[in-house]
Amino acid sequence: MLERSFRATRGSATLSSRPPVASQTRRLRCANVSSVGLPRRGCCGSRARRMRASLAASQVPSGSGGPDGVRRLVVAVGGLRWSGLTKYLARLGWSCWVVTAASPAGTEVANGVTVESCPRRRTLNDVYRWLRLRPGLQRVGRGPNEPFGEPLEQAALGWVARMRLEAAMLLSVPDHGRGWILRAAARARRLIAAVQPDAVVSSGPPHSTHLAAWLATRGRRTRWLVDLRDPWAGPIAATWRSSPAYQSLLSRWLSMRLERLVIPSANGVICTTRDFAAALRASYPGVSVEWVPNAADRELLPARSPDPFPGLGIVYAGTLYGTYDLGPVLRALRRFLDRHPPAAAQGTKLRIAGHIEPHHERALRLEVTARGLERFVESAGVLSREAALNLVARSRLAIVLAHRSEWQVPAKLYELVAMEIPTLVVAPGESPAVREAVRLGATVAAPDDVAAIERLMEALWLGRMSAPRDPNVEVLVDYRDRAARVSRVLAGMDGTAQPE
Template identity: 30%
Template sequence: MQRCLKWVKHLPALGVQPTVITVDPAQAAYPVLDASLEADVPPGVRVLRTGTLEPFGTYQKLTSRPIPHGGFANEGRVSVAQRVARFVRGNLFLPDPRRGWNSFALRQVAALVAAGEQFDAVLTSSPPHSTQLIGLALKRRYGWRWLADLRDPWTDIYYTQTLMRTAVARWLDARYERQVLQAADVVITTSADTGRLLQSKVPGLPAGKFAVLPNGYDESDFQQIEAAPADKLLLTYVGTITGQYHVEPFFEEMAACAARHPQVPLRLRFVGRVAKEVEQQLAAAGLTARTELVEFVPHDEAVVYMQRCTVLLLGIPDVAHNRGILPGKVFEYLAAGRPVICIGPAGSDAAQVLEECQAGRSFEYEDRAAMRMYLEELVTAWQQNPTIPVPAAGRRRYSRRSLTEQLVELIRQ
């Protein structure tokens, strides 16, 4: 959501006037809301909110559980009712349960056109990938230039395997994916690896149709400088983390490092959703007493937590096609100015960004020797200076303003 929000924030100053069509929050169902981000919508930008039809209220009644986070990150042990709900979601709601919004969005656009309004382009961003079917319908109906922004893979997204899809459902979902990729004028992805994956879905698609626009950071979010703590060596993780992130080897190496250096107050902090599996991994490593868990906080508070630490911890899920997973928080981590430890696959796009910006180190999930060596380096550096410096120059190309300028070029081509 922040990706679209920040584009909308900067587009008017770059000569593009956006009209935003989204869901009425009174009718939508989401696991978390952050009203503080509404302040980023510039005065004069029109935001039209529509009704929707979504099955999540029924899901809550059926399972007595909260609405699932992306990838079911807030669901630990899966009950029978949850398994049934996942099967229904994966086979009856294609591409996803948010498709019930599409007819409302299309009617809103039709009303604008009927009132005589004209538009030069339409941009749809997903997931939920059902939103891309709105762009497909508008392309067929009005012929507008269409930019399809896919922040994640579609049929290859990592949690698809949990949906128990039938062959028919897999075929239909893949058909939707191909139709979107063929009809869109521009396909935007957040990483080069995801772009290559999507391009392989339809043989013969021109490479020039695909553009990489990574996520970024908004400089205005980081105007207030926060100091790193002087009384502890604090590693902070911001966001959602589940058992799929395969960070238990790092936890074990961190516990061993703490045992080797009892004089160093080594601490962990998680800000956001931490799955029960991860809490159990922390306990097994003996880190519970050294760990602080902070529930979901608004974005502006999350930015403060990113700065009030010694080192930032980043995880890439240990799933198929994960080399192209490039979370938006990578760039906010860069803006926070703290070294980053990334646990993920070798050669990932996230690792390349960190290396390019000289902002940290990336380790494969089981590379314990390299983790151990780097933790020793951190302890030594922290003992000399509690604030470990990171170069600032390399990250500037990832500012939201700079990336929105590139979006404007794609719109105007």
């Protein structure tokens, strides 16, 4: 069952939309640029993952600005973060235009946002990956019972392997969005000329979005903000140091040079955690840095299902890569099932939804087999966003992994808390993920604290705990409330105050 489920068909994330808002006392004009089906950052030749990046222009009433006395803003943004923010900015009276590679051909309007299609070009790397994945040309992988290879940070690269790695990186630098950088820049430049914005915001990853914004703003006196949802050239979390992008000398050299080109050229930087903001201020003391945490769009999230999975339904919805490890959860699950046989008889199961890197897949198979958990672990592969959320809604415990993530908080934490699903964050020490989990009312366990994870499973099984009902949590996790702060930041006002 486990092996068969690992071969599940891959899907893609989807987002729903609502009708636009008619009242517009202020206007936000945006263009959004996104790339679809791009391999995950740092994994050359790996399975594809959808990425989004966008470019937006807006205007707000002011005593300065264009001829009509209105300030205008162009934002290069991405992912669920800015899908939620622009939606609620529209409800505050902003109007948005989005140019994206992910949308169908033509133009559509939703949530006060106009979306236009801007397809990405096919690149040499696309051809290379297509040739590698052709039937009969794929390399034969190791069997499920064979020892799995070491990650790159532990393996000694010979000169042949090093040359192959650098050649692979040469095909994909600066990242897998390279096929739409020039198209996005051209579209954004035309939009800026038409809108005459007062500011531009670019958001990544993919960090090639910042290059598109840099090109689009050359020769124009426009305020430009860079939104870094994840670090670019640094600081690099330990969980990424085994990735091909970090191991490649070419990739690291180019990322550093491009970051040093982009950030000093911008008028400011936005990031997602206080720790990341402090590191950026130390690296670029002359650049203004603000931090705006992620959140969730509660309107697009399902309620907890009235039809939960039998037994104790546990879910991990996310990618397994880098230092992320479900081993502690599996060990705790084995101990829990041994102490509570009725839970095993009633269908307790850990369900995994998301892409699993080959190294992690082999390690997971070995761990599951060694602990006799074949009947209690199931992988659904990569699901659509709707299917993944429905899987979470039927579960009684959700797992968030944040091993060695010194600068970031997994965005899924906000969605799980907003759905009122009891959530366990597996992370060490005083990391940003641990502090945010405590602030939001989630449970925290260190990666080596198997007993604490088992106690949480037991408490849920025996009905001793449920999701927190603190009404303040709704304000802390909803993009509706985050949008007001972002509106002040975009307008050039002080938006750094953040309740703890």
